[in-house]
Every structure is written in C-alpha cells, then in structure tokens.
Amino acid sequence: MSLSEKGIIDRIRRHSQSGSAELLLGIGDDCAVIKRGRGLVELVTTDTLVEKVHFDLAWHPPELLGRKAAAVNLSDVAAMGGRSRYCLLSLALPLGFAESWLDQFMAGFLAALTEHGALLIGGDTVKSVGGYVISVTVMGEAPEAEILLRSAARPGDLIMVSGPLGNAAAGLEICRRGLGCEKDSWRQLIAAHLDPTPETVLGRILAESGLVNGMMDLSDGLATDLAHLCCESGVAAEIDGGLLPIADNLRDAAEALGCEPMSWALSGGEDYRLLLTVPAVNSEKLQEIVRRELGREIVPVGRIVNGKGVVLIDGAKRLDISYHGYDHFI
Amino acid sequence: MSLSEKGIIDRIRRHSQSGSAELLLGIGDDCAVIKRGRGLVELVTTDTLVEKVHFDLAWHPPELLGRKAAAVNLSDVAAMGGRSRYCLLSLALPLGFAESWLDQFMAGFLAALTEHGALLIGGDTVKSVGGYVISVTVMGEAPEAEILLRSAARPGDLIMVSGPLGNAAAGLEICRRGLGCEKDSWRQLIAAHLDPTPETVLGRILAESGLVNGMMDLSDGLATDLAHLCCESGVAAEIDGGLLPIADNLRDAAEALGCEPMSWALSGGEDYRLLLTVPAVNSEKLQEIVRRELGREIVPVGRIVNGKGVVLIDGAKRLDISYHGYDHFI
Numbered sequence: 001m002s003l004s005e006k007g008i009i010d011r012i013r014r015h016s017q018s019g020s021a022e023l024l025l026g027i028g029d030d031c032a033v034i035k036r037g038r039g040l041v042e043l044v045t046t047d048t049l050v051e052k053v054h055f056d057l058a059w060h061p062p063e064l065l066g067r068k069a070a071a072v073n074l075s076d077v078a079a080m081g082g083r084s085r086y087c088l089l090s091l092a093l094p095l096g097f098a099e100s101w102l103d104q105f106m107a108g109f110l111a112a113l114t115e116h117g118a119l120l121i122g123g124d125t126v127k128s129v130g131g132y133v134i135s136v137t138v139m140g141e142a143p144e145a146e147i148l149l150r151s152a153a154r155p156g157d158l159i160m161v162s163g164p165l166g167n168a169a170a171g172l173e174i175c176r177r178g179l180g181c182e183k184d185s186w187r188q189l190i191a192a193h194l195d196p197t198p199e200t201v202l203g204r205i206l207a208e209s210g211l212v213n214g215m216m217d218l219s220d221g222l223a224t225d226l227a228h229l230c231c232e233s234g235v236a237a238e239i240d241g242g243l244l245p246i247a248d249n250l251r252d253a254a255e256a257l258g259c260e261p262m263s264w265a266l267s268g269g270e271d272y273r274l275l276l277t278v279p280a281v282n283s284e285k286l287q288e289i290v291r292r293e294l295g296r297e298i299v300p301v302g303r304i305v306n307g308k309g310v311v312l313i314d315g316a317k318r319l320d321i322s323y324h325g326y327d328h329f330i
Numbered sequence: 331m332s333l334s335e336k337g338i339i340d341r342i343r344r345h346s347q348s349g350s351a352e353l354l355l356g357i358g359d360d361c362a363v364i365k366r367g368r369g370l371v372e373l374v375t376t377d378t379l380v381e382k383v384h385f386d387l388a389w390h391p392p393e394l395l396g397r398k399a400a401a402v403n404l405s406d407v408a409a410m411g412g413r414s415r416y417c418l419l420s421l422a423l424p425l426g427f428a429e430s431w432l433d434q435f436m437a438g439f440l441a442a443l444t445e446h447g448a449l450l451i452g453g454d455t456v457k458s459v460g461g462y463v464i465s466v467t468v469m470g471e472a473p474e475a476e477i478l479l480r481s482a483a484r485p486g487d488l489i490m491v492s493g494p495l496g497n498a499a500a501g502l503e504i505c506r507r508g509l510g511c512e513k514d515s516w517r518q519l520i521a522a523h524l525d526p527t528p529e530t531v532l533g534r535i536l537a538e539s540g541l542v543n544g545m546m547d548l549s550d551g552l553a554t555d556l557a558h559l560c561c562e563s564g565v566a567a568e569i570d571g572g573l574l575p576i577a578d579n580l581r582d583a584a585e586a587l588g589c590e591p592m593s594w595a596l597s598g599g600e601d602y603r604l605l606l607t608v609p610a611v612n613s614e615k616l617q618e619i620v621r622r623e624l625g626r627e628i629v630p631v632g633r634i635v636n637g638k639g640v641v642l643i644d645g646a647k648r649l650d651i652s653y654h655g656y657d658h659f660i
Contacts, residue, residue, distance in 0.1 A: 119353060131459065
C-alpha cells in the first residue's frame with residue numbers, strides 16, 4: 001500500500017459531496033459544522049482507536065483507555081472552540097473479554113464525558129475477531145461567529161501552542177520499553193500518553209476572545225498538524241526551533257532513553273494541545289487573558305508566512321518538516 | 331464472554347446518564363433524539379460492521395459492502411420516521427489493502443447516501459491489525475410530533491412488517507455455501523443479504539400518517555427485535571405463524587438447502603424491513619395509504635397484548651420465542 005493517511009482522506013474527500021445550505025463545513029477540519037438555529041452551529045467529529053495500533057493493553061489500564069477514547073474526540077470539539085454535548089460509542093469486543101474490563105473502561109469513559117459536560121446517548125456493541133476497536137462520535141456546539149477553523153490562518157500570524165510538546169510521545173516510549181514510573185519526573189510524561197486532557201476550557205476562552213485566527217488540536221505532531229493547517233489556509237509556516245516548549249522532564253527522559261527531544265516535540269503525536277495562529281497585534285492581549293483566566297501560558301513557536309509547507313529554523317539551518325509526523329500508513 | 335449483546339447494552343445503559351433538557355431520548359431506541367428548533371428533532375445512530383463477523387470479503391463485493399454499511403444506519407433513521415441528512419465514516423483498514431477496494435467501497439457507500447438524501451461530512455481512517463472495521467454514524471431529522479418509538483406499542487395494536495422475512499438470512503446461507511446465483515430465484519435472496527434497502531421513503535410515509543404507534547427496524551430477526559420493542563413498551567406480543575410473510579423463493583431455497591423457512595423468518599437478522607404496531611382501527615387505512623403511495627403491502631403478523639415476552643402461535647402450539655430463534659424450540 002502506498003497511500004498515506006492524508007492520501008486516503010484526500011481520496012475520500014474527492015469522492016465526497018457538498019450541497020446542503022446548513023452544512024457550513026464538511027471533511028477537512030477537526031469537526032464538521034452544521035448550522036442550527038439561534039446563531040449556533042453543531043460540531044461533529046469521530047475518531048477510532050484500534051488495539052495494537054493506538055493502544056496496548058499491556059500498559060494501558062482500561063479506565064484510562066476509556067478516558068482517552070473520550071478525550072481524543074472532546075479535543076476535536078475544543079479545537080473548534082466548541083462545547084461537547086453528546087457522544088456515541090461503538091465498541092468491538094473480542095470474544096472472552098472480561099466484564100470487569102468493560103466496567104472499568106466505561107467508568108473512565110463516562111467520567112471523562114461528565115468532566116467535560118457531555119452525555120453518552122447511543123452506541124453499538126459488536127464482536128471483534130481481532131482486538132478491541134473503539135469508535136467514538138462527539139457532537140458539540142458553539143456560536144457560529146466564534147468557531148475557529150484550520151483554514152483561517154493568515155500571513156503575519158504568530159503560531160502558538162498551549163503547552164509542552166512531545167510529552168505523550170516520550171510517555172509512549174517509556175511504556176513501550178516497560179520502564180514504568182522509574183523516575184517521579186516521568187510520571188507526567190506517562191500520564192500525557194495514557195490520559196491526555198482535552199483543552200475544553202481553553203478552547204472556549206480562545207474562541208470567545210475573538211483574537212485568534214486559525215486553530216486545530218495537536219494529534220499527529222506539530223510538523224504534520226501545522227502542515228494540514230497551512231494546506232487548508234493556503235499559507236506556509238516557519239517554526240523557530242529555539243522556541244519549542246520542551247519540558248525538562250522530557251529532556252531528561254530523552255537523554256536516558258537515547259532519543260531526540262526535538263524529534264518528539266515535532267513529530268510525536270497525541271499531545272492534544274491546541275495549535276493556534278494569532279495576529280501579532282493580538283498575541284500579548286491573548287496571553288494575558290489565558291494567564292488571568294487559567295494561570296497558564298500559550299507559547300509562540302513561529303509565524304505564518306506566504307508560500308507552502310512548514311519550515312523549521314534551527315540555528316542557521318532551514319529544514320522542510322511538512323508532514324514529518326506520525327502517520328499510520330507509511 | 332458470557333454477556334449477551336443485550337446484557338452489554340443494559341450494562342452500559344445503567345452507567346449512562348441523562349439530564350439535558352434537549353435530549354428527548356438517549357440509549358434504547360434505533361436513534362437518540364435531540365430537540366432542535368422549529369419543531370424538529372435530530373436523530374443520531376451508529377453501527378459498526380466487522381470483517382468475518384458482519385461480512386465476508388470472499389463473497390461481499392466492496393461496492394455492495396459500501397452500500398450496506400450506509401444502509402444499516404440509514405435504516406435506523408428510517409425506523410424512527412426520519413430523513414437522513416449527514417454521515418460520518420470511520421474505516422479501520424488492514425495494511426496492504428488495495429486502493430481499488432477503497433475506491434469501490436466508497437463509490438457504493440456514497441451512492442447509497444446520495445440515493446437516500448444524506449451527505450458524508452466527516453470521518454477517520456486508521457490502520458487495523460485485524461481485518462476491516464467500518465463504523466458509521468448517521469444524523470437525521472424529523473418533526474418532533476411524528477417520530478415513532480419502540481416504546482409506543484400498546485395492547486390491541488396489530489403488529490405489521492413491511493416485507494418478506496428471512497430473505498437476508500437465506501441469502502447469507504447461499505453465499506456461505508458458495509452456491510452463488512445457481513438459481514435465478516435466489517438472486518433476490520442474495521441481494522437481500524449483500525445489498526439491503528433501507529425503508530427511507532416508507533418510514534416517512536408511516537410517520538406522516540399519524541396512524542402508527544410503535545416502530546423499529548428488523549436488524550436482528552423478528553423474535554429478538556419484537557422482544558426489544560415489547561420490553562421498551564412494557565407489553566407482550568403474539569405472532570401468528572401462519573401470517574408470516576415467507577416468500578416462495580425462500581421456501582424453495584430452504585428446501586434445497588435443508589433449512590427451515592420459519593427459522594429464517596423469525597431468527598434471521600438483517601432484513602432491514604420495518605416492524606410497526608398499529609391500532610387495529612387504523613390498519614386498513616394505513617395499508618391503503620402504503621398501497622397508493624408505493625404500490626406495496628404492509629402485512630399484519632400478530633398483535634400486542636398485555637404481559638411480557640413474545641409468543642409464537644403455531645397451530646395449537648404456543649412457544650415463547652423472546653430474544654431467541656424458533657429453532658431453539660423445535
């Protein structure tokens with residue numbers, strides 16, 4: 001097979017149709033967007049997790065897997081600036097699964113929904129002859145005037161991220177090597193992989209601020225996700241390697257494991273932080289709002305420019321890193 | 331695994347929450363129902379098809395599998411009396427899948443959506459380490475006053491079905507035995523399995539008529555589906571074995587294959603016909619409407635009574651067939 005995931009999606013998108021006055025946005029962003037009454041839009045997203053591809057039961061406790069299956073979808077709604085409302089869950093369960101596994105998975109899944117204001121309203125349970133397959137659909141809402149799109153980045157925007165990059169990739173590597181919580185400082189990295197937190201509250205604050213141009217969540221790594229955003233916006237991006245928020249515990253883990261921190265930060269997927277582009281004139285005001293409301297920092301990592309692709313500026317070097325992320329198919 | 335599918339769903343349902351004023355119906359019917367403006371409700375459903383569980387690529391052409399993956403979800407919206415509007419598709423694809431397979435699958439999937447007025451608006455594509463897994467979510471709409479629920483059957487209602495029963499089960503058996511279209515008369519049975527037609531138009535006519543009490547689609551076989559409907563409505567059902575619509579070509583196939591036609595009709599799944607309950611006083615008028623509008627017949631097969639469970643009346647015998655197949659009892 002030669003098709004990348006982007007290739008498959010482009011192929012499906014070409015097949016796909018448009019033509020409903022209420023459908024503001026179909027395939028191509030974190031969520032589809034449907035016009036509803038009273039100035040509101042409905043946001044819809046779906047994500048599937050496959051055992052041995054997206055998770056490994058050897059180290060993923062069922063309760064945290066339940067939380068994560070919810071989180072990766074809640075994150076897509078947050079990335080449009082929306083509030084999650086409803087959820088559907090399709091579970092393919094192998095013969096011989098333990099009832100206690102299902103109970104713990106559901107406890108985690110429902111707890112995550114509740115924390116973020118969403119309700120489970122339907123689903124399907126089927127037998128699997130392979131491993132577990134978890135398919136989730138989340139429906140959210142937002143004021144139409146506030147939603148933030150991948151296609152709205154403009155040359156001159158600062159590129160910002162909502163937290164340290166690469167932690168989930170580091171945590172995955174620690175789990176893969178069976179190292180567990182050998183060091184206290186690794187606990188946070190492992191949690192970033194096992195139990196990511198969707199940026200539900202921050203997403204709404206950014207959307208309400210009116211200060212942001214483009215936004216999406218970081219699920220496949222900065223290099224790939226930013227390339228998607230640039231492609232949808234018809235712009236290019238320059239990343240300043242020196243600005244990437246790389247945590248001390250990540251550097252520590254990278255040294256211990258013989259890995260490259262910058263590679264985790266750029267290509268490691270599943271951070272579920274927000275990636276946003278902000279007119280330079282708005283950036284300080286936006287940082288102040290986020291500091292005041294949440295006591296957190298959003299960090300500039302580069303700028304949107306005219307052109308195509310994503311370039312990493314690392315000292316004197318300029319490297320094209322477009323789509324150098326986690327891809328399921330290559 | 332000791333839990334039945336009903337057991338799993340009941341377990342999840344116990345975990346699940348309610349508590350949104352807009353959510354009219356959560357888990358337990360063909361679709362969840364959410365109040366939208368202007369007297370309309372949104373209907374949402376999800377269904378997953380797993381290779382070697384729900385389909386076999388040895389005999390299921392990709393284009394027809396695409397049509398079926400759409401159809402089983404469109405059928406759930408039809409079963410509430412709704413119109414399908416939007417669709418999300420999650421595909422787990424094994425490494426090494428053929429691009430031509432994907433193209434044909436998508437052509438069939440999108441053709442079925444188009445025929446029934448729905449648009450593909452989003453999805454996810456992931457790698458599978460097992461076989462193909464196809465998860466579909468369909469969102470529809472209907473006037474709130476018209477939706478037809480599983481919970482609305484009342485004692486005295488006639489139980490009706492919208493077409494012959496067991497054809498899909500017969501078609502599956504013919505395919506399983508590798509018999510293909512040996513006889514012209516089997517073609518229709520095979521098509522019922524490979525390419526079921528959701529009752530989109532009929533569902534709307536029944537909903538608009540105002541003459542129907544309870545409704546759902548026949549996906550798991552009359553004995554099981556009717557037991558679900560009775561359970562949700564707090565009633566019992568009596569099926570008259572002599573009234574079951576069993577087609578001549580099904581009897582022919584059953585004889586050739588050494589199978590029991592009544593067993594296919596009662597326990598064979600995937601017919602995707604509508605199962606409805608109609609106040610006796612309305613039944614003739616409703617049949618006239620369906621005959622006039624579609625030139626088709628809806629057929630009485632029994633009646634709703636007080637009590638619990640589903641009983642088959644077969645000559646002098648009365649057999650409880652709730653959630654089971656006829657063949658368990660003979």
